[in-house]
């Protein structure tokens with residue numbers, strides 16, 4: 361069985377301004393590296409469908425979804441927060457991004473593919489139940505998790521978030537849901553200044569000091585994530601795969617490298633193999649230094665697609 365790579369051309373049309381770091385070139389850099397490395401031959405490409413309103417209402421309020429529909433511009437830009445905007449294509453891209461993770465969930469649970477990576481934008485992990493923020497409109501990974509639980513009947517699902525920013529939206533959506541465990545690391549103190557107060561038995565959010573390197577990251581994951589995941593025994597793993605903790609990334613100040621992303625992917629494969637029938641769905645979040653982003657996604661996908 362192959363690893364799926366799920367995307368859609370609509371994800372390239374969403375733009376938030378000429379100088380915005382969350383730009384279409386990110387997806388091009390990833391695809392160029394997958395082609396150059398030859399990894400593309402090991403991936404099964406799928407086209408992302410639009411998520412349905414019913415699927416999105418599992419994780420967002422109907423009022424919030426309607427407000428995005430109402431604000432979507434027919435020309436120019438509509439700002440949702442100082443960093444987050446919609447052009448005329450953004451809303452469709454957001455429905456595709458959430459739809460990609462939902463399709464990935466169906467493909468992996470249906471054993472059509474071994475695991476899946478969604479090369480999508482806008483990203484999702486800052487989107488709360490009723491609020492867009494931090495470049496995110498819909499919480500894509502949350503849409504997949506809710507689909508695994510509500511459409512496929514899974515009872516224990518874990519999400520791993522190694523983006524440099526805390527996934528406040530994912531925490532907001534699942535904080536009170538005993539079926540979901542979240543494990544994450546994030547630079548602290550740093551945007552969005554969350555993740556400390558909400559810590560619980562199922563919200564294993566571990567701050568890393570500015571300048572932390574791969575050794576610190578691996579130590580945090582080994583000490584806090586792995587024992588929690590082993591205790592929880594998730595039936596499926598989701599990954600909020602942000603690569604902005606890379607040392608080349610100017611948006612933040614952690615010092616991870618491709619080898620660290622490969623390492624954490626190996627650990628997640630081991631957990632998924634032991635407890636979750638190898639089921640992993642990963643979705644792109646941050647990562648803004650284009651060459652580093654391409655190499656990091658390739659390192660992540662090489663591990664996912666290895667037999």
Ligand SMILES: [Zn+2]
Pocket residue numbers: 523524525602604645646647
């Ligand atoms: Zn980020």
